[in-house]
Amino acid sequence: MKLSNQLKKGLLIGLSIAATIIVFLSQLLYVNPYTSSWDQVDFSLAVTRFDLMAMQPHFPGYPLFILGGKFIHLFVNDPSEALTIFNILFYSSSVFPIYKLSRNFLTSSYSWLSAAIIYSSSFCIIMINQPMSEGAALAAFWWYLWSLLFALKRTNSTFILIPLAMLSLMLGIRLSYLPFSIGILFLFYLKVKNKTISRVDLIYYCLFGIAFQACWLVALIVSEGSLIGFIKLSLAFTTGHFNDWGGAIETSKISFFERLTKFSWGNIVWTGIAGKSIITVVIFIFFLAVILFRSHKKQEQKPKHPFMNLLYLMFSCYFVWGLLGQNIEKARHVLPLIILLVFFICINLFSKSVSYLILGLAVILLGHQVWKDVILLKAEGTESPAIYKMDEYISKMNQPVILYTWEETRVLQYINASYTHKRLETFDFFKSDSNYFRGRTILLTDKVVKGFLTQGHSLDGKIIKVASFHSNELFDPVYHDITLYKWVGNEAVH
Incomplete structure (x- = not known):
C-alpha cells in the first residue's frame, strides 16, 4: 500500500509537470503574430517608441511591461511578438509561487496538480498569448501573493520589503491591479497587531513603499516632460476612458442586475474559468458542490488561515472594482478573479481526503484543459482575426x-x-x-x-x-x- 501511494504521488507529480510543459511549449510554438485591437497596437508601438502623448501606449504607460517587451525585442524583430513572448516567459515563472502557495495547504503531489490546473486555465493562457499587459500582470500578481505569505510567516520585519517591491512591479505593469494593494495594508495590520513591528517602523515601511512606486512613476513623469503635463494627460485620458468609451457603470446602458450577471457568470465563470467549455464548467460546478457539502457536514469550524482571509479580502476588493469600474465587455479584466477562484477551489478540494472520483475528475479536467489549450493556441497563432x-x-x-x-x-x-x-x-x-x-x-x-x-x-x-x-x-x-x-x-x- 505504501508503495502504491508513493507511485500514485509520483505519477500525479509527473503528470502535472508534463501538462505544464506541454502548455508552455505550445505557447512558444504558436506565438500569436497578430495585432488585432486598439490596445494591442498601443502596446506594440510603444516597444519601438515610448510616447504617452501619442498613445504609445495609452495612459498610464505600463512602463515595466513595455520594458520587458523592449528587452525581448532585442532578440525578436516583431514588437508585438516580443511583448507576447515576454508574457509567456514571465508567466511560466509563476508556477513556482503557485506551487509554494499551494504547498502551505496541500501535499506536494496535490500542490503540483493545483499548480498545473491553475496554470493551464484556458482563457488565461490565450490572453497571455497576446501583446497585452494582462499576462505579465498575472505573473507579477502570483509573485506578489507569494511575497505576502512569505513576509507574513517571517518574524524578521525586513522581509516586508519584498511584497512592497512586488507591488511596485505589479502596478508598474498594470495599474488597474491597484485594489490588490489592500494586501499590504492587511499585512501591516497583522504585523502591528502581533507586535512584529512598531508604529514607527510602519511609517518607515510606508516610505519605502512610496519609494518603490516612485521608481516607475517618476520615470513616466520624466518621459512626459513635467509633472503638470503628466497630470493633464492623466486627467484627459481617465475622463475619456470612463465616460466616453470605457464601459464603467456610469455609462452602461444595462441594469445593475444585468451587469452583475454578465460580470459574474458570463465573464468570470463561463468565459474565464470554463473557457466556454461545457465539460470544464460541469466539473468545476461538481467540485464546488462537493466543497459546499463538506462545509455543511463539518461539525466544528476550524479557524481560517490568516492568508486565506487576506485572499478573500483581495478578491472582494477587486470584484467590486471590476464590476463597477471596468469595461465588462472585455472579460480579460477579470483574470485575477479567475485564478483566485480556481485556487480557492483547489485548496478546499484537495486539503481533505480525496476520493478516486474527485482525483479522476481533476485529472480529466487537467487533460481537457491542456487539450483545449493546444487547440486554442494553434487557432490564435494561425487563424487571421x-x-x-x-x-x-x-x-x-x-x-x-x-x-x-x-x-x-x-x-x-x-x-x-x-x-x-x-x-x-x-x-x-x-x-x-x-x-x-x-x-x-x-x-x-x-x-x-x-x-x-x-x-x-x-x-x-x-x-x-x-x-x-x-x-x-x-x-x-x-x-x-x-x-x-x-x-x-x-x-x-x-
Missing part, C-alpha cells in the same frame, strides 16, 4: 474605396492598409466628410452603423450589406464579428 480578413477583402476590391470605422482604423494603420480609412464618431461628420470622396465606394463597419442608429439616424435604404468576417470571440471579444456595409445614400437598394 476578423479585422485582418476584412482588410484582405477590401484590398482585393478592384475599385477606389473609403472605409469609415469606429476603432478598427488603429489596427488598419498598424498593418499598413493600402486603402483610405477613417475613424469617426458622429453621423454629421460622416455626411460632411464623405462629400470629399464622391466617386469612391463608401464602406462602413457595423460598429459605425450601430453608432449612427444609437444617435437616432435612420439608415433604411441607405446601406447594403457587403460581407461579414468572423474569428474566435475568446481571442477578441469586441471585434470577433465585423460586418461591412456599402453606403448607397438615397439610391434604391437592389
Whole structure:
C-alpha cells in the first residue's frame, strides 16, 4: 500500500509537470503574430517608441511591461511578438509561487496538480498569448501573493520589503491591479497587531513603499516632460476612458442586475474559468458542490488561515472594482478573479481526503484543459482575426474605396492598409466628410452603423450589406464579428 501511494504521488507529480510543459511549449510554438485591437497596437508601438502623448501606449504607460517587451525585442524583430513572448516567459515563472502557495495547504503531489490546473486555465493562457499587459500582470500578481505569505510567516520585519517591491512591479505593469494593494495594508495590520513591528517602523515601511512606486512613476513623469503635463494627460485620458468609451457603470446602458450577471457568470465563470467549455464548467460546478457539502457536514469550524482571509479580502476588493469600474465587455479584466477562484477551489478540494472520483475528475479536467489549450493556441497563432480578413477583402476590391470605422482604423494603420480609412464618431461628420470622396465606394463597419442608429439616424435604404468576417470571440471579444456595409445614400437598394 505504501508503495502504491508513493507511485500514485509520483505519477500525479509527473503528470502535472508534463501538462505544464506541454502548455508552455505550445505557447512558444504558436506565438500569436497578430495585432488585432486598439490596445494591442498601443502596446506594440510603444516597444519601438515610448510616447504617452501619442498613445504609445495609452495612459498610464505600463512602463515595466513595455520594458520587458523592449528587452525581448532585442532578440525578436516583431514588437508585438516580443511583448507576447515576454508574457509567456514571465508567466511560466509563476508556477513556482503557485506551487509554494499551494504547498502551505496541500501535499506536494496535490500542490503540483493545483499548480498545473491553475496554470493551464484556458482563457488565461490565450490572453497571455497576446501583446497585452494582462499576462505579465498575472505573473507579477502570483509573485506578489507569494511575497505576502512569505513576509507574513517571517518574524524578521525586513522581509516586508519584498511584497512592497512586488507591488511596485505589479502596478508598474498594470495599474488597474491597484485594489490588490489592500494586501499590504492587511499585512501591516497583522504585523502591528502581533507586535512584529512598531508604529514607527510602519511609517518607515510606508516610505519605502512610496519609494518603490516612485521608481516607475517618476520615470513616466520624466518621459512626459513635467509633472503638470503628466497630470493633464492623466486627467484627459481617465475622463475619456470612463465616460466616453470605457464601459464603467456610469455609462452602461444595462441594469445593475444585468451587469452583475454578465460580470459574474458570463465573464468570470463561463468565459474565464470554463473557457466556454461545457465539460470544464460541469466539473468545476461538481467540485464546488462537493466543497459546499463538506462545509455543511463539518461539525466544528476550524479557524481560517490568516492568508486565506487576506485572499478573500483581495478578491472582494477587486470584484467590486471590476464590476463597477471596468469595461465588462472585455472579460480579460477579470483574470485575477479567475485564478483566485480556481485556487480557492483547489485548496478546499484537495486539503481533505480525496476520493478516486474527485482525483479522476481533476485529472480529466487537467487533460481537457491542456487539450483545449493546444487547440486554442494553434487557432490564435494561425487563424487571421476578423479585422485582418476584412482588410484582405477590401484590398482585393478592384475599385477606389473609403472605409469609415469606429476603432478598427488603429489596427488598419498598424498593418499598413493600402486603402483610405477613417475613424469617426458622429453621423454629421460622416455626411460632411464623405462629400470629399464622391466617386469612391463608401464602406462602413457595423460598429459605425450601430453608432449612427444609437444617435437616432435612420439608415433604411441607405446601406447594403457587403460581407461579414468572423474569428474566435475568446481571442477578441469586441471585434470577433465585423460586418461591412456599402453606403448607397438615397439610391434604391437592389
